[in-house]
Amino acid sequence: MSNTTAEPGPRSPGNEETAAAVLQVDPSAEQPGSPVEAKAIVGRSPGQLAWLRLKRDRTARFSAIVLIITAIVALCAPLIEKITGTSPTDQFTSQLTDFAALPIGYLGGISGAHPLGLEPGLGRDILMQLVYGLRTSLLIAFAAALISTTIGVLVGVVGGYARGWLDSMISWIIDLTLAFPFLIFALAAIPVVENRFFNARDNIPASFRVGMIIATFAIFNWTNTARLVRGQVISLREREFVEAARASGAGTGHILLRQLLPNIWAPVLVTVSLNVPAFITAEAALAFVNIGVTEPTPDLGRMIFNSIQYLSADPMYTFIPGVTIFLLVLAFNLFGDSLRDALDPKSSR
């Protein structure tokens, strides 16, 4: 089964929405803020309408810009490293106090060379840690959201359409997964799997741990999407268009992927947009139980966890990564809200 149908872009599903016929494709709809679009009466697919509403929403524009800038900063981390000439692992221990290893200067050692100060203890540049930490965070959150949504949509569609024992089985597995205490399971499972692949003396590459975290998130978080999709499919499966497809000899695969799936992409897209910030939060929380991303890969959650012991002496070390995660999650939540309003104009603000 193809994955591409599971994650439609904001615009692409427009041509799949056969129920609301596209009378005429309006080229001006593609240009932002075009004044002529109000005059001519044009038919637009729900996908195009949602895109238009999203473009008009100031909050959506603002949060999208913030997110795009963050993504660019994260992607260009090596470039920023070149420009500033500071690597995230460089230790500036000469700029720490001898006794407590706290950064010298005000606000955690903020200076021209280190705009966000230095880490107490190791003396690493916080800005570079932050930039690389964002990359870790976003990579894990997006990958986990993509994988768990794909699994959730496929399982949900099958469960909702199947009825009988298959549906009961899927529902039971969903309940089982939901009843499992996630953190404890992750805590037990991650070392087990790592021990299967590596010896105790091996240096486990950071990418492997990142992959493990993504996998754990995916295993535990497809359930919400699956439940949602299952419910949607159950409410759709008796509708006439499904019956018509069946009557004209369509196979199950066609009905599931071509008939039902295009009708449920809107709520799925909203869950994706809300899953990403949830994963960012959860990924950072893993550092608090020692199963987060390992040193020396920079990680926002680990920064906060490490900062606890310096909380009263150097609060900036807590605040900088904390505020970063907060703003990132806030931007995602704002964008997610706008996206929901754009996709479902009945949901009121």
Next chain:
Amino acid sequence: MLRFVIRRLLLAVTTLFAISIITFVLFFAVPSSPATVMCGKNCNPTQIAQVEHRLGLDQPLIDQYGTFVKGIFAGRTIGEGDFARECPAPCLGYSFRTDEPVLDIIKRTLPVTVSIVIGSAILWLLIGVSLGMASALKKGTIFDRLAIGTSLVGASLQVYFFGLVLLLIFVYSTGWLTAPSYTPFTQNPGQWAYGLILPWITLGFLNSALYARLSRAQMLETLSEDFVRTARAKGLPKTKVYTRHALRAAITPIVTIAGLDIGAALGGTVITETIFGLQGLGKASVQAVEDLNLPIVLATVLLAATFIVAMNIIVDLLYAVIDPRVRLG
């Protein structure tokens, strides 16, 4: 009704069995034996074998699982010879590390977690739901916008960041509060509340935000439904329409989510306990996984799962009480 309850209970039992088996298998997939960890660095293989034998780890996996299940329902004798002791009916075994009965560990740590959850749940349900409902009724006013803004901020904050900020402000900088600690409620209710006030505020505020957003959306959706218009059209006073008709319908999905959230939180508020240094169930289970302390891991995982499964059933039963459209069957 009775058939529904019985069916759900049977399903819940199978779920719990599956979870205990998965935990068991997962735990034994760990390459390093708990005996090695316990025995220390200077242990020779004979000593390790002795420890394994004493803990019953040299038995086949199925036998060990059977013993564990039997212990829960009928009790069992642990150890042999001079070390033998009776472990009465809900027997969860003894800690590999300290030899303390697991049941005692749970009795010690569970009240901490339950206290954290109860206090914060009362806060978040009262504040969150009423704020959300009120802002739905006053949609578009300054009050509404303020509530939306606050709840958006709260819903985007993280426990580990907000908790640390509160700790910094109230404990380290101003010294208005002492660091959170747990005093049993039966011993001194005032001290109990004083020691837990920061975790309550942290969890309470963050969840209030989520519940305010949720209940506002629910209430707005309900208010636009036909039965509310009908109720108004037939001349009912506004307050009666809101409380008797709209509130009842809007609160149903919130009950579901609250039930599941509380169930999940009772299984251990790991991050909160870590930040505030409270020795609750979450911390105990995290510690147990790190120590390869199987009896505690099994007990805490099962307990956490039981809370979730039980809350699921309770929520479904509550549904039938709150929402007259729901028929159990």
